[in-house]
Each structure stands twice: as C-alpha cells, then as structure tokens.
Amino acid sequence: MLIKRPEPIAPSEITPESVYQARRRFLALGAAGAGALLLPRLAGAATLPPVGAFGTLPSQALAGGEALTPLDSITSYCNFYELGTGKSDPARNAESLRTSPWRVRIGGEVARPGDYTLEDILQPHTLEERIYRLRCVEAWSMVVPWVGFPLADLLKRFEPTSRAKYVAFTTLYDPEQMPGQRRSVLEWPYREGLRIDEAMHPLTLLAVGLYGQTLPKQNGAPLRLVVPWKYGFKSIKSIVAIDLVESQPTTTWNQMQSSEYGFYANVNPAVDHPRWSQARERRIGEFFKRDTLAFNGYAEQVAGLYRGMDLRRQF
Amino acid sequence: MPRLNLLFLGIGLLPAGWWVIGLLSGQLGANPVETLTRQSGDWALRFLLLSLACTPLRVWGHWHTPMRLRRQWGLFAYFYAWVHLTIILVLEHELDMLALWRDVLDRPYITFGMLAFALLTPLAITSTKGWQRRLGRGWRRLHRWVYPTAIIAVVHFLLLVKADLREPLIYGALLSLLLLARLPKRT
Numbered sequence: 001m002l003i004k005r006p007e008p009i010a011p012s013e014i015t016p017e018s019v020y021q022a023r024r025r026f027l028a029l030g031a032a033g034a035g036a037l038l039l040p041r042l043a044g045a046a047t048l049p050p051v052g053a054f055g056t057l058p059s060q061a062l063a064g065g066e067a068l069t070p071l072d073s074i075t076s077y078c079n080f081y082e083l084g085t086g087k088s089d090p091a092r093n094a095e096s097l098r099t100s101p102w103r104v105r106i107g108g109e110v111a112r113p114g115d116y117t118l119e120d121i122l123q124p125h126t127l128e129e130r131i132y133r134l135r136c137v138e139a140w141s142m143v144v145p146w147v148g149f150p151l152a153d154l155l156k157r158f159e160p161t162s163r164a165k166y167v168a169f170t171t172l173y174d175p176e177q178m179p180g181q182r183r184s185v186l187e188w189p190y191r192e193g194l195r196i197d198e199a200m201h202p203l204t205l206l207a208v209g210l211y212g213q214t215l216p217k218q219n220g221a222p223l224r225l226v227v228p229w230k231y232g233f234k235s236i237k238s239i240v241a242i243d244l245v246e247s248q249p250t251t252t253w254n255q256m257q258s259s260e261y262g263f264y265a266n267v268n269p270a271v272d273h274p275r276w277s278q279a280r281e282r283r284i285g286e287f288f289k290r291d292t293l294a295f296n297g298y299a300e301q302v303a304g305l306y307r308g309m310d311l312r313r314q315f
Numbered sequence: 316m317p318r319l320n321l322l323f324l325g326i327g328l329l330p331a332g333w334w335v336i337g338l339l340s341g342q343l344g345a346n347p348v349e350t351l352t353r354q355s356g357d358w359a360l361r362f363l364l365l366s367l368a369c370t371p372l373r374v375w376g377h378w379h380t381p382m383r384l385r386r387q388w389g390l391f392a393y394f395y396a397w398v399h400l401t402i403i404l405v406l407e408h409e410l411d412m413l414a415l416w417r418d419v420l421d422r423p424y425i426t427f428g429m430l431a432f433a434l435l436t437p438l439a440i441t442s443t444k445g446w447q448r449r450l451g452r453g454w455r456r457l458h459r460w461v462y463p464t465a466i467i468a469v470v471h472f473l474l475l476v477k478a479d480l481r482e483p484l485i486y487g488a489l490l491s492l493l494l495l496a497r498l499p500k501r502t
C-alpha cells in the first residue's frame with residue numbers, strides 16, 4: 001500500500017495485528033468446509049463485554065478474499081451525522097455517546113412487543129464474524145470484519161404477524177449525547193427500513209462489533225444494522241427501536257432527497273447518483289478506483305429478492 | 316520580487332507543501348484523494364475571496380498593503396483551482412476526458428465548477444503588467460468577471476454538499492459582504 005496513516009486511537013481499542021491474524025488463521029481452519037451460509041450454532045449464549053475482545057468466533061469471509069480495511073481507517077473515516085458531518089467528527093465526538101445502559105424497543109406487528117435491555121436482546125444469540133464489503137453512496141468502499149448475528153434470528157424471536165411487511169429502525173435521539181443533532185442537518189431521529197424479505201435475508205446482520213472487538217461508538221455502537229448489498233446509509237447505527245410495520249416506512253435520506261436516495265438503495269453501478277457516477281468506487285487505502293459490483297458483489301445471494309422490479313426506477 | 320510578495324509566495328505555497336508531505340507520510344486521512352480534492356477546492360475559493368478583499372480593505376479600512384498582494388492571491392486562486400481540476404481529472408476520472416465532459420454536461424455542480432475555472436483562465440493569463448498595458452481600459456472591464464466567477468464558485472460549493480450547508484453559506488456570506496462593499500460609497 002502506498003499510504004500509511006497513523007491515527008489517534010485508544011490503545012485498548014486495537015487488536016495487535018499478530019493476534020488478530022493468528023485468530024483468523026485459527027478461524028479459517030475451523031470454518032474450512034463450512035460452505036453453507038449459516039454456520040452450525042455453537043452452544044452457549046452471547047455475552048457482550050462492555051468493551052473488549054469477543055474471543056474466538058466462527059468467521060465467514062464474504063468479500064471475495066479482498067484485503068480487510070485497516071481498523072484505524074474504519075474508525076477514523078465515518079459518516080455518522082449524529083456525531084458531526086465531517087468524516088473525522090464522529091471519532092472526535094464519540095465520547096459523548098453513552099452506550100451502556102442501552103435499551104431497544106421492539107414494536108408494531110409482533111406477538112411479543114416490548115422494551116428490552118441490550119443484554120436481553122443479545123442474550124440468546126450466537127455471535128459470529130462476517131467479512132463484508134461496505135459500499136458508501138459516496139463512491140468509496142471498505143472491507144469490514146463485523147461481529148454480529150442475523151437480524152432474522154432476532155425478528156423470529158418476537159414473532160412477526162402476517163401484517164409485518166416492512167421493518168423500520170430508529171437511531172437514538174438525544175442531542176446531549178449526539179452533538180450533531182443540535183442542528184437540523186437531517187430530520188432526526190435517523191430512520192431506516194427494509195422490506196421484510198430483505199430483513200429476513202441471511203446476509204442481513206445486526207452488528208455489535210468489528211475486528212473482534214466491541215463496536216467503536218463512531219461506528220454505531222452498541223447495535224447497528226449491516227446490509228452488505230445496499231449503500232451504507234441503509235445500515236443504520238445506534239439502534240433504539242425496531243418496528244415491524246405494514247407499509248413502507250419513511251427513511252431519512254429518502255425523505256431528505258428522494259431523487260438521490262431511494263428506499264431500496266441497492267448498490268447498482270448502472271444507476272448513477274444524480275451528482276456522481278456509481279460505476280466505480282475508491283477502496284479506502286487505494287489510490288485509483290475499481291469497478292463497483294452489482295449488489296456490491298452479493299447478486300448471487302440477493303438478486304432474487306428483486307425479480308420483476310425495474311431497478312432503474314425503484315433504486 | 317518585493318520582499319512582501321516573496322514572503323506571501325512562501326505562505327501561499329504552504330497548503331500544497333503540506334499535501335506533498337502529508338501524502339508521503341500518510342497523514343491525509345483514510346481517503347487522501349477526497350482530502351486533496353476538498354482542500355484544493357477550499358484554497359482556490361479562499362484565495363479568490365482574499366483577492367476580492369483587497370479593494371474593500373483599501374476603501375473602507377484605508378489599508379493599502381493588501382493591494383500589493385492582490386494579483387498574487389488571484390493567481391494562487393487559479394493555481395489551486397488548477398490543482399483541484401488536475402486531481403479530479405487524474406484521480407476521479409483517470410484521465411478520461413470524455414467522462415469529465417459528460418460530468419460537466421450532466422451535473423450542475425460540475426458545470427458551475429468548470430465555468431468558474433474557465434472564467435478564471437483569461438484573468439490569470441492577462442494578470443501581467445504587459446497585458447494590463449496592452450488592454451488599457453479593457454483590462455478593468457475584463458477583470459470585473461471575477462465577481463460572477465466568485466459567485467459561480469460559491470454556487471458550485473452549495474450544490475455539491477449533501478446536507479450540511481454551513482460551510483458554503485459562510486463563504487457565500489463573506490462574498491456578499493465583499494461585493495456589497497463595492498457599492499458606491501455615499502458621502
């Protein structure tokens with residue numbers, strides 16, 4: 001790589017590369033041969049350390065063997081307008097966000113709605129590592145080793161009714177903790193949504209960590225969505241509410257500028273953002289651009305969800 | 316070259332010098348191309364506004380020194396606009412002139428950016444004493460084009476931000492002040 005970029009990060013947040021690589025090799029051995037999308041469940045429940053390492057987790061590399069983006073880039077270059085609109089603002093303002101205690105309200109068309117602690121939310125789930133490409137609508141991309149569990153597993157626990165056609169997510173609204181919310185750059189709180197089949201897709205993840213560590217606050221701690229075939233803004237951060245609903249929910253960027261940010265926001269090199277081309281992207285850490293892949297390289301798994309839709313119009 | 320101009324030549328080159336050092340030492344952030352694109356645009360606009368501040372400072376502040384830097388600042392605006400355009404042509408479009416041209420036609424903020432650059436070009440070329448002499452009264456008329464150019468550059472900035480309009484609005488407010496200060500002084 002041409003460029004090195006030292007960035008200030010608390011030493012406690014960094015996994016020594018050697019440790020990480022050793023763990024990865026170990027995981028690769030363990031995961032070898034597991035071709036199915038979902039690995040067999042490990043016994044025991046997830047325990048979420050407030051800060052720190054998750055230990056050994058099953059891992060699936062789903063980014064075509066592409067190199068991981070360095071941790072310091074992932075934590076220093078963020079779009080998280082609640083913590084500021086500049087790319088380095090979220091890292092700087094992260095401290096003011098209190099991620100513990102944290103509650104998540106599950107509501108709408110479910111048999112068991114309620115207000116749960118994060119521990120209740122996570123308790124029955126088995127965490128795993130998923131290495132995904134992340135493609136931002138601004139034409140840059142990363143490869144991130146997330147730690148999380150399938151959103152489908154969580155939704156099933158709360159028993160969606162037959163009227164649950166969409167899932168709506170909401171980020172924390174608290175200008176005290178989120179200085180970016182003191183100005184109405186966007187309509188707060190940030191909201192995102194998925195169609196129920198997208199939400200139930202096995203690639204759709206609820207993440208609580210990356211690089212084997214608790215999610216840094218600037219990356220959407222303590223609980224965020226990861227939908228790897230959609231532009232990054234769909235992957236809502238610091239979630240406090242998940243509602244199953246009957247009709248398509250209002251989503252923040254779509255509401256702000258619907259001609260630029262569609263509800264679906266599937267990564268599509270053939271449909272430009274009105275202000276820039278989406279045909280190519282710059283992988284963080286590289287100087288020149290590379291071609292953007294349809295559905296961010298996950299077409300084989302997800303293209304079927306959109307059969308019969310005109311993706312130029314429903315972008 | 317007078318000492319004042321030499322000093323400010325050195326100062327004006329600091330951002331460009333920092334980019335070279337920052338690139339080599341990896342201190343331009345996770346996305347150095349974006350950092351360079353943005354900072355070169357910022358400096359082009361800042362120098363443009365500085366060059367426009369000289370006359371009001373003389374008229375209203377009775378401060379004459381900046382007038383001696385006006386041409387240099389205008390040329391720095393052009394220099395940084397040129398760096399900005401070169402970065403975009405090489406690193407965004409990878410020397411695909413057709414792609415750049417399509418952007419100029421399709422994307423209003425690029426149209427405005429290119430227009431600002433195109434308008435600055437003859438001003439930069441005719442900034443020398445020789446051209447000033449040759450053009451006579453026409454020189455002043457030609458160089459009044461800097462006002463619409465600055466407005467176009469600010470519109471370029473306004474159109475390109477995603478949601479946070481604060482920065483371009485600050486530049487717009489400064490530019491408005493500098494233009495208003497040119498209205499005839501009543502006595």
Ligand code: HEM
Nearest residue numbers: 352353356357359360396400403425428429431432468472
């Ligand atoms: C006099 C001429 C120009 C001036 C004063 C100017 C100024 C600016 C400014 C102030 C910015 C914003 C920087 C920021 O976000 O902090 C910018 C960004 C940008 N300009 Fe220009 N510009 C000029 C010409 C051009 C031209 C000719 C092009 C393209 C052909 C262009 C393309 C862009 C692009 C692509 C961005 C950035 C986008 C981004 O990263 O979000 N500009 N420019």
